[in-house]
Amino acid sequence: MTTQPGVREASRATLPLASHRRPGVRREARKEGLFGYLMISLAVVFVAVFTLFPIIASLGLSLFKWDVISSPRFVGLANFQRLIHDGPTLHSFGVTVILAVGIVALQLSLGMFLAVLVNQRRSAWAKTTFRTVFYLPLLASTAAVSIFMGYMFDAKYGVINYYLSLVGLTKVPWLTTTWGSMISIILIVVWQQVGFTFVLFVAALTSVPSEVLEAASIDGASAVRTLFQVKIPLISPTILFATVVAMINALQLFDQPYIMTKGGPGTSTTTATIVMYQTGFQNLQFGYASTIAIVLLLIILAITGLQFLAARKLVFYQ
Amino acid sequence: MTSGFGAMDRRTLLKLGGGAGLASVGLGALAGCGSSNSGGSGSKTINMLYFGQQSSATALQNALQPQITKLDKTATFKVTGINGTDWNDFIAKILTQIASGSTPDIVSVATEGLQLMASKDLVIPLDSYVTKDLSSLQSYFDDIHPALIESMMYQGHLWELPDSFNAGSLFYSTDLYNKAGLSEPSATWTMDDFHTNASKIAKVSNNINAFDWVVRLWGSWTSFLYANNGNLLEEGKYPGGDWLWKSAYKNNPTAAAGRAGGWKWGTPTANSAASIEALQYVIDLQKSGLSPSPDVGGGGTLQGLFASNRIGMTIGGGFWAGGLHNAGMKDGSFNVQMFPTWKSNKSLFGAGGYGIFKSSKNQDLAWEILKLMVQPESFDVIFPGNVTTPGRKSLMTAERYATTGPKNWQVFYDQLNGSVPISAPPYYNALATSLNQRTTQAISSGNAKAALDGMQSDFEKAAAGA
Numbered sequence: 001m002t003t004q005p006g007v008r009e010a011s012r013a014t015l016p017l018a019s020h021r022r023p024g025v026r027r028e029a030r031k032e033g034l035f036g037y038l039m040i041s042l043a044v045v046f047v048a049v050f051t052l053f054p055i056i057a058s059l060g061l062s063l064f065k066w067d068v069i070s071s072p073r074f075v076g077l078a079n080f081q082r083l084i085h086d087g088p089t090l091h092s093f094g095v096t097v098i099l100a101v102g103i104v105a106l107q108l109s110l111g112m113f114l115a116v117l118v119n120q121r122r123s124a125w126a127k128t129t130f131r132t133v134f135y136l137p138l139l140a141s142t143a144a145v146s147i148f149m150g151y152m153f154d155a156k157y158g159v160i161n162y163y164l165s166l167v168g169l170t171k172v173p174w175l176t177t178t179w180g181s182m183i184s185i186i187l188i189v190v191w192q193q194v195g196f197t198f199v200l201f202v203a204a205l206t207s208v209p210s211e212v213l214e215a216a217s218i219d220g221a222s223a224v225r226t227l228f229q230v231k232i233p234l235i236s237p238t239i240l241f242a243t244v245v246a247m248i249n250a251l252q253l254f255d256q257p258y259i260m261t262k263g264g265p266g267t268s269t270t271t272a273t274i275v276m277y278q279t280g281f282q283n284l285q286f287g288y289a290s291t292i293a294i295v296l297l298l299i300i301l302a303i304t305g306l307q308f309l310a311a312r313k314l315v316f317y318q
Numbered sequence: 319m320t321s322g323f324g325a326m327d328r329r330t331l332l333k334l335g336g337g338a339g340l341a342s343v344g345l346g347a348l349a350g351c352g353s354s355n356s357g358g359s360g361s362k363t364i365n366m367l368y369f370g371q372q373s374s375a376t377a378l379q380n381a382l383q384p385q386i387t388k389l390d391k392t393a394t395f396k397v398t399g400i401n402g403t404d405w406n407d408f409i410a411k412i413l414t415q416i417a418s419g420s421t422p423d424i425v426s427v428a429t430e431g432l433q434l435m436a437s438k439d440l441v442i443p444l445d446s447y448v449t450k451d452l453s454s455l456q457s458y459f460d461d462i463h464p465a466l467i468e469s470m471m472y473q474g475h476l477w478e479l480p481d482s483f484n485a486g487s488l489f490y491s492t493d494l495y496n497k498a499g500l501s502e503p504s505a506t507w508t509m510d511d512f513h514t515n516a517s518k519i520a521k522v523s524n525n526i527n528a529f530d531w532v533v534r535l536w537g538s539w540t541s542f543l544y545a546n547n548g549n550l551l552e553e554g555k556y557p558g559g560d561w562l563w564k565s566a567y568k569n570n571p572t573a574a575a576g577r578a579g580g581w582k583w584g585t586p587t588a589n590s591a592a593s594i595e596a597l598q599y600v601i602d603l604q605k606s607g608l609s610p611s612p613d614v615g616g617g618g619t620l621q622g623l624f625a626s627n628r629i630g631m632t633i634g635g636g637f638w639a640g641g642l643h644n645a646g647m648k649d650g651s652f653n654v655q656m657f658p659t660w661k662s663n664k665s666l667f668g669a670g671g672y673g674i675f676k677s678s679k680n681q682d683l684a685w686e687i688l689k690l691m692v693q694p695e696s697f698d699v700i701f702p703g704n705v706t707t708p709g710r711k712s713l714m715t716a717e718r719y720a721t722t723g724p725k726n727w728q729v730f731y732d733q734l735n736g737s738v739p740i741s742a743p744p745y746y747n748a749l750a751t752s753l754n755q756r757t758t759q760a761i762s763s764g765n766a767k768a769a770l771d772g773m774q775s776d777f778e779k780a781a782a783g784a
Contacts, residue, residue, distance in 0.1 A: 068417040069438045156527070156610040157623070176611040177762050262614040266759030266769070281410045282747040283780075286417075 055297070061290040068286055079291035089292060091267060092275040093299065095182075099257075099271065100250035102186040103193070107246050108239070110190060111197030116227060118198075119205040131202060135195035142192065146259035149188045150175070153260070178268040181261045185269055188256050193249070197242045204235035236315040244307050251300050272296045362393040364680055364687060366424040366672075367400055367415070369408045375399030381699040382690065389686050398422070403616040404534055405430035405668075406750045416440065423678035424687060427478065429469055429668040430535070430742045430750070433583075436472045437744035437784075441673040443475035445561060447685045452565055458692055459566040461710040463731070464573045466669045467562070469739040471580030474558025478671035481692045482706040484635025485667035485733035486537040486544075487654050488512075489642075489724075494630045497522045503655045505729070509545065512631070512658040516608045519630035528630040529603060530623060533614040533757045535740050535750055536668045537633040539600040544738065547662035548592025550753070550777070551741040552584030583743035586777035588756075589770040592661070597757070597766035604761065611761060614754050621645055624652070633657070635667075636707025636730040639722045644703065649723030656729055665737040670706065707731070745784035752776035 062079055066072035083089060118130045137145070152159050153174040161171040174184045208231055216226045232239070254273040257263055263270030272292060280289030364386070368375045379397040386395045402408040409431040415421065427435060435441045448455060458479075459467070466480040488503070495502060498518040503511060516528035531538055543549065558579030567574035587593065603609040613619050621638070623629045625645035634641075634654070642652055657665045672691055674684045690696060697708050704722045707730045708714055719727035743749065752773050760769035 067438070068413060069440060151619075157628075173611065176758070262754055262758070264614065264755055264758035265762035267755055268762075270755070278751050281414055282406065282751055283745075284413060284747070 058290045058293055061287055062294050064287040066286045067284040069284070072287070075287065079288045080295075082288065083291055083295060088267060088270075089272075089275050089279075092270045092272045093296070095267070095269065096251055096253065096271045096273075096296075097299075099182060099185060099189075099253055099269070100247060102182070103189050103250040103253075104243060104246045106186060106190045107194050107197050108243060111194050111201050111242070112232075112239075114194070114198050115201030115205055116231075118202055127202070131199060134198045137192045138195045140192070142255040143259060145188070145192055146256045149184075149256075150260045153184050153188075175261050176265055178265065181257075181265060181269045185253075185257050185260065188260070189250070189253065193246065197246065200238055200242050201235065204238035205231060208234050233316045236311075237317060240307065240311045240315050244304055247303060247307065248300055251296070251303070362390060362680065362683070364393060364395050364424065364684055365422040366395070366397045366426065366687075367412055367422045368397050368426050369402065369405070369428075370399050371401065372399035377702075378700055382687075382696070385690055386687060389690070390683055393680075393683055395687070404750075406747060409434065409747060421675050421677045423675055423680055423684045425673055425675060426670065427673060428670045429739050430746055432470060432477060432673075433472050433742060433744045434746050435673065436475075436477045440676060441477055442676050442681065443477055444479065444674070444685070444688075445475050448476060448562065449565070451685075451689065455689065456566070458710070460569070461694075461712050462692075463709065463711065463734050464563075464567060464577055465667070465734050465737065465739075466671075466709050467566075468559070468577050468580060469667075469669045470671050471556070471559055471562075471578075473556050474579030476562060478673040479688050479692045480669045480671035481697060481709050482671075482701060483667050483669040483709055483734070484536070484637050484707055485730065485737050486541040486633050486635060486657055486665050487729050487733050488631060488657050489624070489634040489638055489652055489654050490631045491624065491627055491629065491651065492653050493627055493651055494519050494522055494526065498630070502653060503658070505656045505732075507655065507658045509542075509658050509660040516603070516631065520608050522630075526628045526630060527610050527623075528608040530609055530620050530629045530632050531600065531612050532617045532620055533612050533754050533761075534617075535742070535753055536666065537635065538612075538753075539597050539757065540740070541633050541657055541666060542599055542660065543593055543596040544664045544666045545657055545660035545662060546592045546596045547660070547664060548587065548590055548596060549738070549741055550588050550593070550749070550773075551586055551743060553738065553741075554582040554584050556580045556582045581739055581741075583741050586774050586781060588777050589767065589774040593770050594767050597760055597770060601761060601764055601766055605764065614758060627651075636727075637705050639719060639724060639727065639730075640704030640706075643722035647723075649721065650725070651723075653724045654726050654729050656733055663736055665733055666740050667734060667737045668740050669709065671709075743781070743784070745780040748780035748783075749777060752780070 063074060063076060064072040065075045065079070114130075114134060118127055121127055121130075151157075155161060155171055155173045155176055158174070160174070165171060172180060174180045212230060212234070213226065216230045221230065252273055253271045254277070257269040257271055258274050258277070261269045263274045273296070276289050276292045276296070279285045279292060366379075368378060375397040376399075379395055383395050386393050400408055400411050402411060405428050409427070412425065412427075412431070421440075425435070425441065427441075436443075462480065463483075466483050467476070469483075470476060470478040470480050490503070492502065495515075498515070498521065500515050500518055503515065519526070519528040533539075540550070556579035559577060563574040563577050567577075600609065604611060620629070620632060621641050622645065624632055625642055625647050638654075643649070656663070672688050674681050674688065678684050691700060692710075694710055694713055697710070697713055704718065708718075711731060714727070714731050716727070741749075756769045756773035756776065759772065760766045763769065
């Protein structure tokens with residue numbers, strides 16, 4: 001079996017019809033094809049078992065009423081009809097979208113700001129240090145971070161309000177008011193996730209061709225103008241990727257609000273995934289929980305689709 | 319089991335991927351599709367689910383194994399610890415295990431989950447076992463408070479053997495009481511006394527709060543609600559239970575007087591005048607700076623703050639004796655008193671006990687283990703260090719509390735008189751979720767009535783769907 005693709009491709013180029021005529025070459029090609037399938041089979045099986053099959057099964061489950069303990073009962077689209085009139089669950093979708101938009105907007109803008117600052121540094125040591133520092137929170141356990149942050153944001157005893165009081169500011173009821181809790185959740189998620197966006201943007205900015213930047217400089221473009229009219233358009237595919245990934249993650253937000261606020265106060269930080277968990281595992285309505293999951297999946301697909309549609313006009317591919 | 323058109327066997331759905339379906343939505347890690355029944359495999363492994371750390375579960379397992387071997391030489395006792403912030407969390411995880419097709423033989427469930435598990439036919443009534451072994455259990459019934467037995471009854475049947483409880487009493491820091499120039503409260507103190515004391519404690523320092531509490535069903539603003547002669551649900555009792563009261567308590571008819579077939583939680587009364595007044599009272603405590611914004615569930619933060627003398631008073635049960643001692647508080651630095659009287663001296667409690675799973679293939683042996691676990695000598699093996707209150711009165715001794723305190727340890731048991739179990743109907747989980755959400759909504763908005771109207775609506779929907 002040929003192990004050097006370059007050699008194989010060259011031989012095909014010079015003898016385009018030979019492979020159709022020579023059984024030995026055909027056998028070799030078949031073998032190679034089989035080897036290729038073998039190589040991707042693990043990934044295909046993984047995706048099928050852990051992604052496709054569960055989605056299909058979840059869709060099936062959404063057509064049943066099932067409390068896990070007794071026999072499931074087929075109810076058709078009744079769960080979907082119920083969802084249309086379920087104010088608290090619809091509200092949770094709204095909360096999810098608001099939080100996701102806040103998280104993505106802040107994560108991307110902060111990630112870009114930090115990346116631009118670091119990219120201007122010439123010292124490789126400084127770049128490496130900043131990359132490590134900003135990426136570190138991403139490695140921490142979300143549950144542990146949420147518990148820790150809950151203490152930090154505590155209105156009465158939290159260290160954040162302590163420092164605010166030192167500079168004469170009044171204590172902020174971070175986790176006990178509607179907007180305070182939403183802002184706290186956004187800040188914490190962004191603090192933990194911004195490292196990922198930052199690393200992507202630093203890599204993208206580094207890959208901007210120097211001759212383009214030199215040309216902009218010779219034309220007299222300011223640093224700000226170079227950033228917005230040269231660098232950002234050139235790295236727009238990376239921005240699209242970062243936006244899509246951040247949005248998908250944010251729409252599945254669970255850990256931080258569940259641990260820090262239990263979805264409160266009231267239902268102000270109750271996201272769709274929290275309602276899904278409560279519906280399924282606390283209220284034993286697994287069919288309806290699956291319905292919520294399917295609708296959330298459709299929302300994620302729709303928002304991702306919109307992002308790609310917008311990308312047609314906004315993203316510049318070299 | 320198929321029940322006509324549109325119905326499908328539960329196991330079949332699991333095999334078809336019901337559990338996997340949940341995986342796609344991020345729930346699957348919790349809902350496996352296992353088909354093995356660890357307790358029902360025909361082996362003599364008795365599996366028990368325990369609310370706590372695995373290290374404690376293993377210690378319990380190792381401690382009881384020799385006695386279980388005496389019952390059956392081939393039996394192996396396996397205890398699985400399940401962590402959770404509260405009983406709501408614990409019950410959700412038990413149900414997850416059931417969803418995966420893996421059920422234990424014995425389950426330790428508190429009042430919170432009793433009616434839920436009994437109504438879902440997950441556990442078996444113990445009536446026939448109790449009747450059969452009544453003579454050997456007589457010392458147990460003579461010793462344990464009948465209110466605890468009644469709290470483990472549902473629809474006339476006994477579903478668990480209780481061994482522990484916690485009633486909502488009032489803990490206070492003796493140090494802060496001294497600093498505020500207050501004398502310690504008496505057993506007959508009132509809400510006016512409580513408020514006066516709170517106001518004086520708040521003046522000791524800006525860094526302390528006179529009172530703190532936790533958002534949950536047990537020992538929350540609900541303690542004020544009960545003292546205000548209210549409840550979240552209409553109180554009632556199921557008929558029946560005579561089979562037990564007339565036999566096990568034949569020597570003590572006074573104790574059995576008025577007892578029936580378990581508590582029946584009726585129409586929601588979450589937005590009654592008593593509820594609104596009680597919730598508004600704790601909101602006003604916060605507004606006036608006498609209490610901080612409370613945490614939801616658990617109670618670890620509150621315990622830490624109390625142990626560091628930053629909280630003057632809070633609601634706690636016998637479990638706090640060990641908890642505060644373990645947190646470093648010395649005997650004498652805290653004490654406990656009956657919850658203050660408001661419009662009534664009604665208070666609340668939650669009991670803990672053990673039931674047998676219906677799917678267990680070793681129910682007879684499980685019953686023998688249950689009897690073993692409610693023996694007096696088993697209590698400290700299962701709950702070392704005063705982390706709960708013994709249900710058997712003979713275990714309530716000065717010696718027990720000599721190391722941990724508090725001085726008024728008798729209050730723990732006395733509080734049971736006139737108290738009512740927390741209102742945990744079969745739809746407890748939905749009730750607890752709403753209670754947490756609506757309480758935090760009330761604290762955030764300052765409007766108890768609006769939040770309780772919402773809670774009432776939530777309860778009515780949950781009750782209708784149960």
